[in-house]
Amino acid sequence: MEQVAHGDKDAFSTLYDHLAPLVFGVVSRVVRDRAQSEEVAQEVMLEVWRQAARYRPEVGKVTTWVATIAHRRAVDRVRSAQAAADREHAQAVRDRSRPFDDVVERVETRLESEQVRRCLRGLTELQRQAVTLSYYRGLTYREVAETLRAPLPTIKTRMRDGLIRLRDCMGVTT
């Protein structure tokens, strides 16, 4: 990372190989459209190059830093498109996510990591839906509440409980 920060393109090429699958994968999950996902993923990789000197190892791992940038960019893309399409996206998600079980099922089986799949299965139904609908679909917790027809405070709580369980199950440290 330090070499990348000093403008070393070979180091960036190596970093690209390491991170691009994560970036493209998470962006594709949220953005869905392949061409747009590629565009956003490209922007994210260029952002990593641009911001390399600002990465602070004491805050967290490189993958966390990059995943945070990628997910936020993807969500921003979906939400700006959503604003333009007058909340069409939320409606589309509501349509797509009925029945919810199917969505969650598909999300899980398509995951690469056995550990993440297993840990997701360890959540309650509502915790799992709250986490996966927001993270993999880019919904706000308000939209998740609408989609699941559950009260807002409940969704907030489930999201938090769900992440705590995932964190502990996966043994996440920063």
Add this chain to the structure above:
Amino acid sequence: MKQHEDVHTLAAAYALNALAADERDAFAAHLGDCEACRLEAAEFEATAARLAAAAAQPPPAAMKERVMSSVDGVRQLPPRLSATTTPVRPRGPLRRQAAAFAIAAAVAAAASFGGLAAWQYQQGERARDQAAQAEERLRDISAVLTADDARTVRGRTTNGATTTIVASRAHDMAVLTASGLPAPASGAVYQLWLDHDGTMLPAGFLHGDGAVLVEGDTSDASAVGLTLEPAGGSEEPTTTPLLLMPMPG
């Protein structure tokens, strides 16, 4: 405040990006003041990163070529320096005045957002006004205003504000300051533009009087424009420019 006890429970929604933009900004500001939430948010972001890694898939091969060929055109940001290593040495009355103005505006912005967010990165046009970014902008603005090669052009908008552009080729940046700018009608924003061979490219927003860094490639632009646009901005100008100033030569 009524919301206050509630705010500590938002780290999960924040890490999942499940907050609306205004809530996200408010929580990012809260992170600056609340060690507990900052730690929790960092752990949750690390957890979310595992969800991201689990979704990994091979990107199209052509993407790497495009990224690698684009990096030459992308200026890398310098590491963040501590404030004491970038003393502000204004030269000349205008610069001193402009610098003081810019610094006051940036410090006000920093103060109102409370502190540092967990991650210090900037997201271009969608940048959230967090303290860290305000500090970074402050440093960039100071660097332009005090640059040895700083050049200045002054103008006036058709709705009565006075404006100044200070540009530095060495820093490859330009700063626009405005004073006396009327508040835009509700639902409208002031958007900046850079004229590249007759094509107007978005160059950020002006949130009232003060100084902003003009976003985008300022070195090749011939002029800076200002228009009123619907909230969120436009891809290209949709109203008559209030201002079109040549870039300082």
